[in-house]
Amino acid sequence: MALIEKIPASKLIGKFPGGKILLTTSENILKWGRASSLWPMTFGLACCAIEMIAAGASRFDIDRFGAGVFRASPRQCDVMIVAGTICVKMGDCMQRLYAQMPEPKYVMAMGNCAISGGIFYHDTYSVVKGTESLGIPVDVYIPGCPPRPENLFFGLMKLQEKIRKEKNARE
Amino acid sequence: MELMITENNNSIHSEEFYVNMGPQHPSTHGVLYLELKLDGEVVVDCIVHIGYLHRSMEKIAENRTYTQFIPFTDRLDYLASMNNNLGYVLAVEKLLNLEVTERAKYIRVIIAELNRIASHLVAVGTFAQDLGAFATPLFYCFREREKIVELFDELCGNRLTYDYMRIGGVQFDLPQGIDEKIRQVIKYLRSRINDYESLLTYNTIFLIRSKDIGILPKDLALNYSVTGPNLRASGVKYDLRKDEPYLVYDKFQFDIPVGENGDAWDRYRVRMEEMRQSLRIIEQAIAGMPEGDPTAKVGRIHRPAAGEVYAKTENPRGVLGFYIVSDGSPCPYRLKIRAPSFSNLAVLPNLIKGLRVADVVCILGSLDVVMGEIDR
Amino acid sequence: MQENEMLQLLKGRFGQITQEEATKAAVVPKALLLDVADFLKNQELAFDDLHCITAIDRVERIELVYIFYSIEKRHTLTIKVYLAPDDLKIESLAGLWRSADWFEREIYDLFGVYFLNHPDLRRILNPYDWDAHPLRKDFSDPDFIKKPQY
Numbered sequence: 001m002a003l004i005e006k007i008p009a010s011k012l013i014g015k016f017p018g019g020k021i022l023l024t025t026s027e028n029i030l031k032w033g034r035a036s037s038l039w040p041m042t043f044g045l046a047c048c049a050i051e052m053i054a055a056g057a058s059r060f061d062i063d064r065f066g067a068g069v070f071r072a073s074p075r076q077c078d079v080m081i082v083a084g085t086i087c088v089k090m091g092d093c094m095q096r097l098y099a100q101m102p103e104p105k106y107v108m109a110m111g112n113c114a115i116s117g118g119i120f121y122h123d124t125y126s127v128v129k130g131t132e133s134l135g136i137p138v139d140v141y142i143p144g145c146p147p148r149p150e151n152l153f154f155g156l157m158k159l160q161e162k163i164r165k166e167k168n169a170r171e
Numbered sequence: 172m173e174l175m176i177t178e179n180n181n182s183i184h185s186e187e188f189y190v191n192m193g194p195q196h197p198s199t200h201g202v203l204y205l206e207l208k209l210d211g212e213v214v215v216d217c218i219v220h221i222g223y224l225h226r227s228m229e230k231i232a233e234n235r236t237y238t239q240f241i242p243f244t245d246r247l248d249y250l251a252s253m254n255n256n257l258g259y260v261l262a263v264e265k266l267l268n269l270e271v272t273e274r275a276k277y278i279r280v281i282i283a284e285l286n287r288i289a290s291h292l293v294a295v296g297t298f299a300q301d302l303g304a305f306a307t308p309l310f311y312c313f314r315e316r317e318k319i320v321e322l323f324d325e326l327c328g329n330r331l332t333y334d335y336m337r338i339g340g341v342q343f344d345l346p347q348g349i350d351e352k353i354r355q356v357i358k359y360l361r362s363r364i365n366d367y368e369s370l371l372t373y374n375t376i377f378l379i380r381s382k383d384i385g386i387l388p389k390d391l392a393l394n395y396s397v398t399g400p401n402l403r404a405s406g407v408k409y410d411l412r413k414d415e416p417y418l419v420y421d422k423f424q425f426d427i428p429v430g431e432n433g434d435a436w437d438r439y440r441v442r443m444e445e446m447r448q449s450l451r452i453i454e455q456a457i458a459g460m461p462e463g464d465p466t467a468k469v470g471r472i473h474r475p476a477a478g479e480v481y482a483k484t485e486n487p488r489g490v491l492g493f494y495i496v497s498d499g500s501p502c503p504y505r506l507k508i509r510a511p512s513f514s515n516l517a518v519l520p521n522l523i524k525g526l527r528v529a530d531v532v533c534i535l536g537s538l539d540v541v542m543g544e545i546d547r
Numbered sequence: 548m549q550e551n552e553m554l555q556l557l558k559g560r561f562g563q564i565t566q567e568e569a570t571k572a573a574v575v576p577k578a579l580l581l582d583v584a585d586f587l588k589n590q591e592l593a594f595d596d597l598h599c600i601t602a603i604d605r606v607e608r609i610e611l612v613y614i615f616y617s618i619e620k621r622h623t624l625t626i627k628v629y630l631a632p633d634d635l636k637i638e639s640l641a642g643l644w645r646s647a648d649w650f651e652r653e654i655y656d657l658f659g660v661y662f663l664n665h666p667d668l669r670r671i672l673n674p675y676d677w678d679a680h681p682l683r684k685d686f687s688d689p690d691f692i693k694k695p696q697y
Contacts, residue, residue, distance in 0.1 A: 042197050046224055046543055047249035047331055049201075050293075054330075057313035072197040087546075089674050090202055090223045093194050119242065122694035123234045124227040125681045126673060146331050222672040229657075230682060234694055393595045393618060396646035409618055479570045481599075481614060481625070494612065496603055507601040517649045546672060 003030070028164075034078070034104065035160040036066040041077040043097070045084025048111035048146045052083050055149035062149075065156055074100040079159070081152075085113035085120055086128040098136050106163070107131065108155055110142045118145060187215055190528075194223045198301050198532045201542030203516075205531070212527050217520045224546040232506035237263050237473050238338060240506070245332035247508065248544040250293050253286040253323075254486045255544075256336035261417060262482035262493035263338050266475045274463035275340035276418045281353070281456045282326075282335065284449040288360065289319045290487040291442045294539040298439060299371060301536035302380045308371060315363055318356050325349065338473060340466030350457050357450050364446055372440065381435040385522045385534035388433060396514040399489030400445065401538060404430035404437040411485035423455045435537035442539075472501050488512050488539060510544035548622050553592060560586060572612075572625045580628055581638050588643050593619050597644035602654045604684050608632060609658060613640075630660065639665040657682040 004010050004027050013019040044052050056062045056070065063069075071077045074097045086094060098107070109131045112118030117129035131138050139162060142155035192205040202223035208216040228247070232240050244259040245252040257279055264271065271279075296312030320330050325346060327335045335342050371377050387397070392405045402409060410427045412420040428444035430437030475497045483492040489511025496505040515538055523531050554573050558564050561583060565574045575583050587594045594615040603610045611628045630637060639662035640647040651662045652671040659680035662668055669675060679686060 043195060045202055047246055050249060050331055054313060054317070057317075058310045059314060059317045070197075072195075085224065085226055087223060087225055089225070090194060093223075097195060119246075120226050120231070122692050123231045125230065125679075125686075125688055125691050126225045126227050148330060222670075222674075225672040227681065391645075394645045396596050396598055396644070407618060414621060477569065479572075490598075492599060492614075494599065494601055494614075505601075505603045507599070509599040509601075513649065514646050517646065 003027070031164050031166060035163040038065075038067045038079045038106070038156075038159070039069045039071055039077045040067055041074055041080045041097070041101070042070045042072050043080055043082055043094075045082075045086065045090065046113065048083035048114070051146045051149055052081060052110065052152065055152050060149035060153070062153070062156070065153065065160070067156060074098075075102065077101065078104070079106045079108060081108045081110050082114040082131050083110040085118065086131065086134070088126050088128060091128050091134055095134055095136065106139045106159060107136055108140045108142060108159060109138045110144075110152060110155070111147060112143060112145045115141050115143060185211070192528075192531070198536070200297065200535065200540060203535075203540075203542055205519075207528065207531065209528070214523050214526055214528060214531060217523055217531070219516065219519060221516070221542070221545055224542045226547065228547045229506055229508065232503050234502060236471075236501045237475075237503065238471050240503075241336065241338075242332070242334045245334055246543060247510065247547060248290075248486060248488065248491075248512070248541045249331060250541060251286050251290040251487045252331065252333050253282045253335060254290075254484065255491065256334065257283055258482065258484040258486070258491045259493055260336045260338055261484060262480055262495050263473070263475075265482050266478065266480045266495055266497060267338070267473060269339055269467065269469065271340055271467060272463045272465070273419075273461045275465050275467075277456050277460045278341050278345060278465060279336065280418050280420065280423075281453055281460075282323075282341075284452050284456075285319050285322065285353075287449050287487045288446050289316050291446050292316045294442055294487075295367070295371075295439065298435075298533075298536040298539070299377075301532050302377060304371070304377075308367065311363075311367065315360060318359065322349065322352060322356065325352075337466060339469040340464070342466075344465045350460070353453065353457060357453060361447070361450060364443065364450075368443060372443070378436065381439065381533055381537065383432070384435045384526065384530050385537060386432055386434045387518065387522060391518065391521060392433070395518040397489070397518055398511050399486070399515070400438055400441045401489070401515055403428065404441045405433035406431060411483060411490060415483075417484060419456075420452075422459070423452050425449075425451050435533055438537045438539075474499060474501055483509075486511055488541065488544075489515060491544075508544070508547055510547065512540040512542075512545045516540045516545060548592070548620070550622075550624060553622070553624055556592070557583065557586075567627060570625075572627050574627050574629060577628055577630065577637055581640075583626070584640050584643055587615060587624070592622075592624075593617050594624065595619065597640065597646050597650075598623075600640075600647060600650040600654065602658045602660060602682075604658065604682065606632075606684055609635065609660060611637065611654070611660070635660045636663060637661075638663050639668075641665055656680070659683065 004023050109115050114131050117127055120127040140155045140159045142151055144151050187208055187210045190207045190209055192207055194202045194204045204220040206218040207214055228243050244255045247255050292312040292315055296309040299308035324330055327333050387405050389405045392402050408427055408429045425448045428441045430441050477499045479496045481494045483490050491511055492509035494507040495503050498504040522534050561579055563576050567574050594617045596616045596618055598616040599614040601612045609630045613626045615624045639651055654660050655668055656670040656672050
């Protein structure tokens, strides 16, 4: 209960009968709110970006999951969907963008290239072999080349489940 | 009411400054870094930095067999995967002196033209989004694109990177009943394209934002080796499907739309008209489709004789060329990809001098570049 | 005009042009490149479009391939220039055709060929502070994982 404990009144509320239930319920409401309104960052690099746009279009609608507001600025978004191949030149831009995102932040690696380099693993001199090699922690991996929009939604729902089941809501 | 600043202009000290329209930007159509030198809101100069998606495909090609390289050509210009596959496969067949069956040629023409329409739909939709019509044309265009992509899904299983062409033909034959579905899609698209013309083309705001913006003169376009709809909008009637016909394009009747001024509005109109001409080609191709085998009986490992070949095709963005050097082994010795967007983008600093930052976004959208093939 | 006729025209005008055995492309000596290019652009052949420049690394030399196209007359020509591996400098054609600008930057980046009198010769696809030329046949790097052949 890391976040709730920061409120000064929480220790006082915890002493009353039923106070702890109130605290955990408000924590659950907070987590539900976070999971249902994830704002992604437009970080489409290559072919997977087109499937991400198609997921946002009218046939597969990402807005019904609450994640339809794609913001361009990293300061305003919650989740970074890394869609496409990461190259050496783009790697430090990506680390800077990740550092600029405010907490709590989540990362989804979409597509084989973002997971491990994909088909560009062998015989390349300029491809970073996956998001994890840059030091950016990934929450959900979505394999596919490119993954269908339905796969992206499955990954998004797994991320929402992960947020709701967190033991301590992140600060 | 006049602004008082204009009278005291000389006494205000101002300098030019650099703004990064950086690799991650909502309207650069991929990872492109433009360093803009601004004087207030007016652009003085622009330096283009590319290479943020350099995936070293030419080095990969030296260690893959000819058939193993076909999925990599999908990822070059990912909006027109079938056309890229076609260009590569035609080059290898020219190297091997391989003849393809008539049925395979007709199937290839139909698929390439359908993909041309899908690619132009994305170009028009994102162009309108960049000009401020934020979601409506984009969602309409993606909805129409879903109809075409569903056909491809039924044909070869993938929605974006198809890997459908093979050396000697195509991978699968057309499934039963697909020509009826294609006819319905053509009928549907024809009425929709007329709708979008009436929605966008003579709209006042669209005209103000794009007419006389980014005029590309004819000799500058030729000097920079610009090809495709950008060249045709500047008044040069050059289309590889008519001038050096490959496959069976010489059997069909279609027109080549040519613009007058070379501004962003002309480039948009050329793309809209090309979509209609592609629908004509598909209709004629389905009507005249012969029976036969879709693939020639060749193996999977090819060992062409030592030699070099250069083959070009007309992609939705321009002329795509493959220069293949072979030394008798199953892998190419050197493979060079001449991407159309590479030369199309080089002309950008000449077009934006004296315009505002918002016009840079408009011109970049009208040039319709895809970073996957620029950086390879 | 056909390619052999154009080759005869060039041989008549400039003596030292030879023809390669395998591909029948014209081989122009390095010193004559600018004169030949000027002739191709401004005289009757009217090549107004430098379509592509590429390079091939045969280990004993590096070959540069220039592909010209004429929109007016609808014909095409391929020219090669051989460079010795210890003398990789050649004149730039960016003054005649602006499309040569980025093509030559790419060849400098990937092969290490230096173009004299180029307006802005920097790397274009790889990071600016890198120092290797990857498409050479003798390129090696610890991060480069080669695909195993089965």
